[in-house]
Amino acid sequence: MNGLKAIKNLLCGAAVGVANIIPGVSGGTMAVVLGVYPQLLEAMGLKNLRKNIPFLIPFGLGCGGGILAFSRVIRFLLERYPMATNFTFLGLILGSLPMIWRKASGAEEKLRNSSLAALLGCFLLLLWMNSMRTGEAAVLTGLDGATALWLAAAGAVSAFAMILPGVSGSFVLLLLGAYPTVLAAVSRLDIRMLLPVAAGMAVGLLLGCRLVSRLLEKWPQQTYFGILGLIFGSLGGIFPGFALNGEGLLSLLLLAGAAVLTARLAGRD
Numbered sequence: 001m002n003g004l005k006a007i008k009n010l011l012c013g014a015a016v017g018v019a020n021i022i023p024g025v026s027g028g029t030m031a032v033v034l035g036v037y038p039q040l041l042e043a044m045g046l047k048n049l050r051k052n053i054p055f056l057i058p059f060g061l062g063c064g065g066g067i068l069a070f071s072r073v074i075r076f077l078l079e080r081y082p083m084a085t086n087f088t089f090l091g092l093i094l095g096s097l098p099m100i101w102r103k104a105s106g107a108e109e110k111l112r113n114s115s116l117a118a119l120l121g122c123f124l125l126l127l128w129m130n131s132m133r134t135g136e137a138a139v140l141t142g143l144d145g146a147t148a149l150w151l152a153a154a155g156a157v158s159a160f161a162m163i164l165p166g167v168s169g170s171f172v173l174l175l176l177g178a179y180p181t182v183l184a185a186v187s188r189l190d191i192r193m194l195l196p197v198a199a200g201m202a203v204g205l206l207l208g209c210r211l212v213s214r215l216l217e218k219w220p221q222q223t224y225f226g227i228l229g230l231i232f233g234s235l236g237g238i239f240p241g242f243a244l245n246g247e248g249l250l251s252l253l254l255l256a257g258a259a260v261l262t263a264r265l266a267g268r269d
Helices: 002-020 027-033 037-044 049-080 082-106 113-131 145-162 169-176 179-187 191-218 220-238 246-267
Strands: none
Touching (some): 002 027, 002 049, 027 037, 027 082, 037 049, 037 191, 082 220, 082 246, 113 220, 145 169, 145 179, 179 191, 191 220
16 A cells, blocks of 8 residues: 555656646646645645655655656647647646635635635736746856856745645746746756756745645635635636647647546545
């Protein structure tokens, strides 16, 4: 049984890792869909660390392996089949919404105005973030002190963001202009460029997990409604447009299949 759990955690980590390298797709949402989000928050927040090591090691290996193994694949799919690829990601997100709504509406008996304000505020925040998206930045290959600090800061901010379901860490990297540089470094395994990013991400993950855990503990309904707002706001950044052709029909089928798959996975939560 422990071996099966390790394999499951490895695969969950790989799915979250792949999600984190796609601008607009949230690794946090993927963790919620797969049912590992609460344990991930607990483990990354260093609570009961010894108890969570059997989860954290295979999950971390899967996450890193997913990023390394699929960075070129995702890049290829987004370049060659952007509509079908993005519609699949949209389906994955849409399928998770009923489960998150159950958590949001069931967190407290009475719906609070502050919860609706959290939903609207987070929705508008993501719309604003999407509107800030500009053309692709240049790929940096040289590393000096200023570049290292910038990459570490970008890694910390993106890691903090990716803890929140609905917020894409890679999209934040894109807004900061660091995404092309980081993706290129991952694709060619440039450890020198990746070290400051990894250091920044470690700090961002630790701080982000503690903050979200505290929010879920103190204000669960408001936090879940805020998560819903973030997810709704992220959909526009992923939608690639639609054309009524062969790829368009395939895209709709992939969206429906992905939505059904994640709804069933999330229904087990």
